[in-house]
Amino acid sequence: MRIDLLGGFGEKGRTSLAVRRPSGRVLFDLGIKVGASGAEYYPALQGPVDDIEAVLISHAHEDHIGALSWLLAKGFRGRILMTAETKAEAPATLAGYADPADLRGHPFPAGRVELFMPGDTLRIAGLEIATGRSGHVVGGVWFAIGDGARRLVYCADVVPESAVFVMDPIPACDLLVFDASYGADPVPGAKRAEAIGRWIAARPQGCLLPTPLFGRSLELIAAIDRPFAVHAAMRPALEAQVEAGPALSPGIADTLRHRLAGAGDWRDGDPLPATPLLCDDGMGQAGPSAQLLPQAAAQAYPVLLTGHLPANSPGERLYAEGKADWIRMPTHPTLAGNVAIWEKAGRPAAIGHSCPPADLAALKPHITTLRDECRTGDSVTVP
Incomplete structure (x- = not known):
């Protein structure tokens, strides 16, 4: 072969x-x-x-x-x-x-x-x-x-x-x-999730969490133990993933379902919220985050990037300029x-x-x- x-x-x-x-x-x-x-x-x-x-x-x-x-x-x-x-x-x-x-x-x-x-x-x-x-x-x-x-x-x-x-x-x-x-990289996912939780807790004025619409978005929701908001356009896809049955670890669906039900819906034009805000995609290259990343930078609204930052992507540029932080969510x-x-x-x-x-x-x-x-x-x- x-x-x-x-x-x-x-x-x-x-x-x-x-x-x-x-x-x-x-x-x-x-x-x-x-x-x-x-x-x-x-x-x-x-x-x-x-x-x-x-x-x-x-x-x-x-x-x-x-x-x-x-x-x-x-x-x-x-x-x-x-x-x-x-x-x-x-x-x-x-x-x-x-x-x-x-x-x-x-x-x-x-x-x-x-x-x-x-x-x-x-x-x-x-x-x-x-x-x-x-x-x-x-x-x-x-x-x-x-x-x-x-x-x-x-x-x-x-x-x-x-x-x-x-x-x-x-x-x-x-x-x-x-x-x-x-x-x-030897650092396990649980340690990274704890670090992300601490970073969010230290920013009670709110923060932006760009994430892929599928996959890491649920990992972040599992790591957030406080009220949060999602871009309203994400909700149908997030709800569908939560109901995916055999794809999810036993017991996690109830936790995700409860947290997502309590999350606020953020829409384009709304003020940036005093809670963590999830938006897609994770690099600022497409989706709502393409507009939200520059908006957050202009308003000094904290941004946490949690995935791969390709060269020349909006997320990578923001991080290089010191306008965003980065903690890997494995x-x-x-x-x-x-x-x-x-x-x-x-x-x-x-x-x-x-x-x-x-x-x-x-x-x-x-x-x-x-x-x-x-x-x-x-x-x-x-x-």
Whole structure:
């Protein structure tokens, strides 16, 4: 089995890989790279796309699905597979991150999407593809891809220590392509949540908490133990996630439901509230936060950023100017989580995605089979 690393290797963003088959290729994820431009914004997919038999999407965050309209514009006519939750979330992501001309000519093709559920096993192009809940977002999955001789696990984005979402165990494999977003960061999620709670408590005048609409928003709600507000446009999506059933850890839905029911609705034009205010997206690149971040900065209203800050994004610029603080809310594995995933998978050969080279090198002493030299554009044989 041979794979092409199309994006997210030695870098954060445009996550994508292809498994080669005698009949063509099967793609897993198709993201964009926030802060980049030109060809670097998209996966490193060269030449015609006629041989791509299928694209499977792990979840609807921009670095995993944002290039779908771009691929359609290149003439892709193969199968498109994802969960129902990913299908529901995808149009909003493409609206924020797809090239406007591509999106106008090739809007989200809802009628072409084939649905599967986390836990299903799919058979495509001679591959047996098992799936499992990722712990990262409602409807998010990892993929275990076998050809009868070798097995590759592509984790996509996972959260083994999530306080909100369930992650299914990763199976044994010959090659583990894992979520290395945080490098060798050893601080567990519970410690970060406590730090965020203290930061919020120290700002009784209110504060702005930009967050992705899906995933981290529920992690933040679980960490806030005081009255808060949400941008009113977020509420339907938040309520739908709270009612997601098997995707959520036992007992957490009641807590989230109660807190969300007591949250205020903030609308464009309202004064900034004297409570924490959640708005999407997490980088200030799209959604309500694109307007709220500059408004907060102009009014010296405290801002806490809690996720990845791509170069040249509004959130990164605000942080660099000292107008926002940053505390990571883990929505990817920290060091102990990734070591545990690798060990339970049988300590296979490993490649980290969504991670710059220096952080990959820091992981090498802990995951000794890590191929930290792998980069976007490389091709690798599953050992």
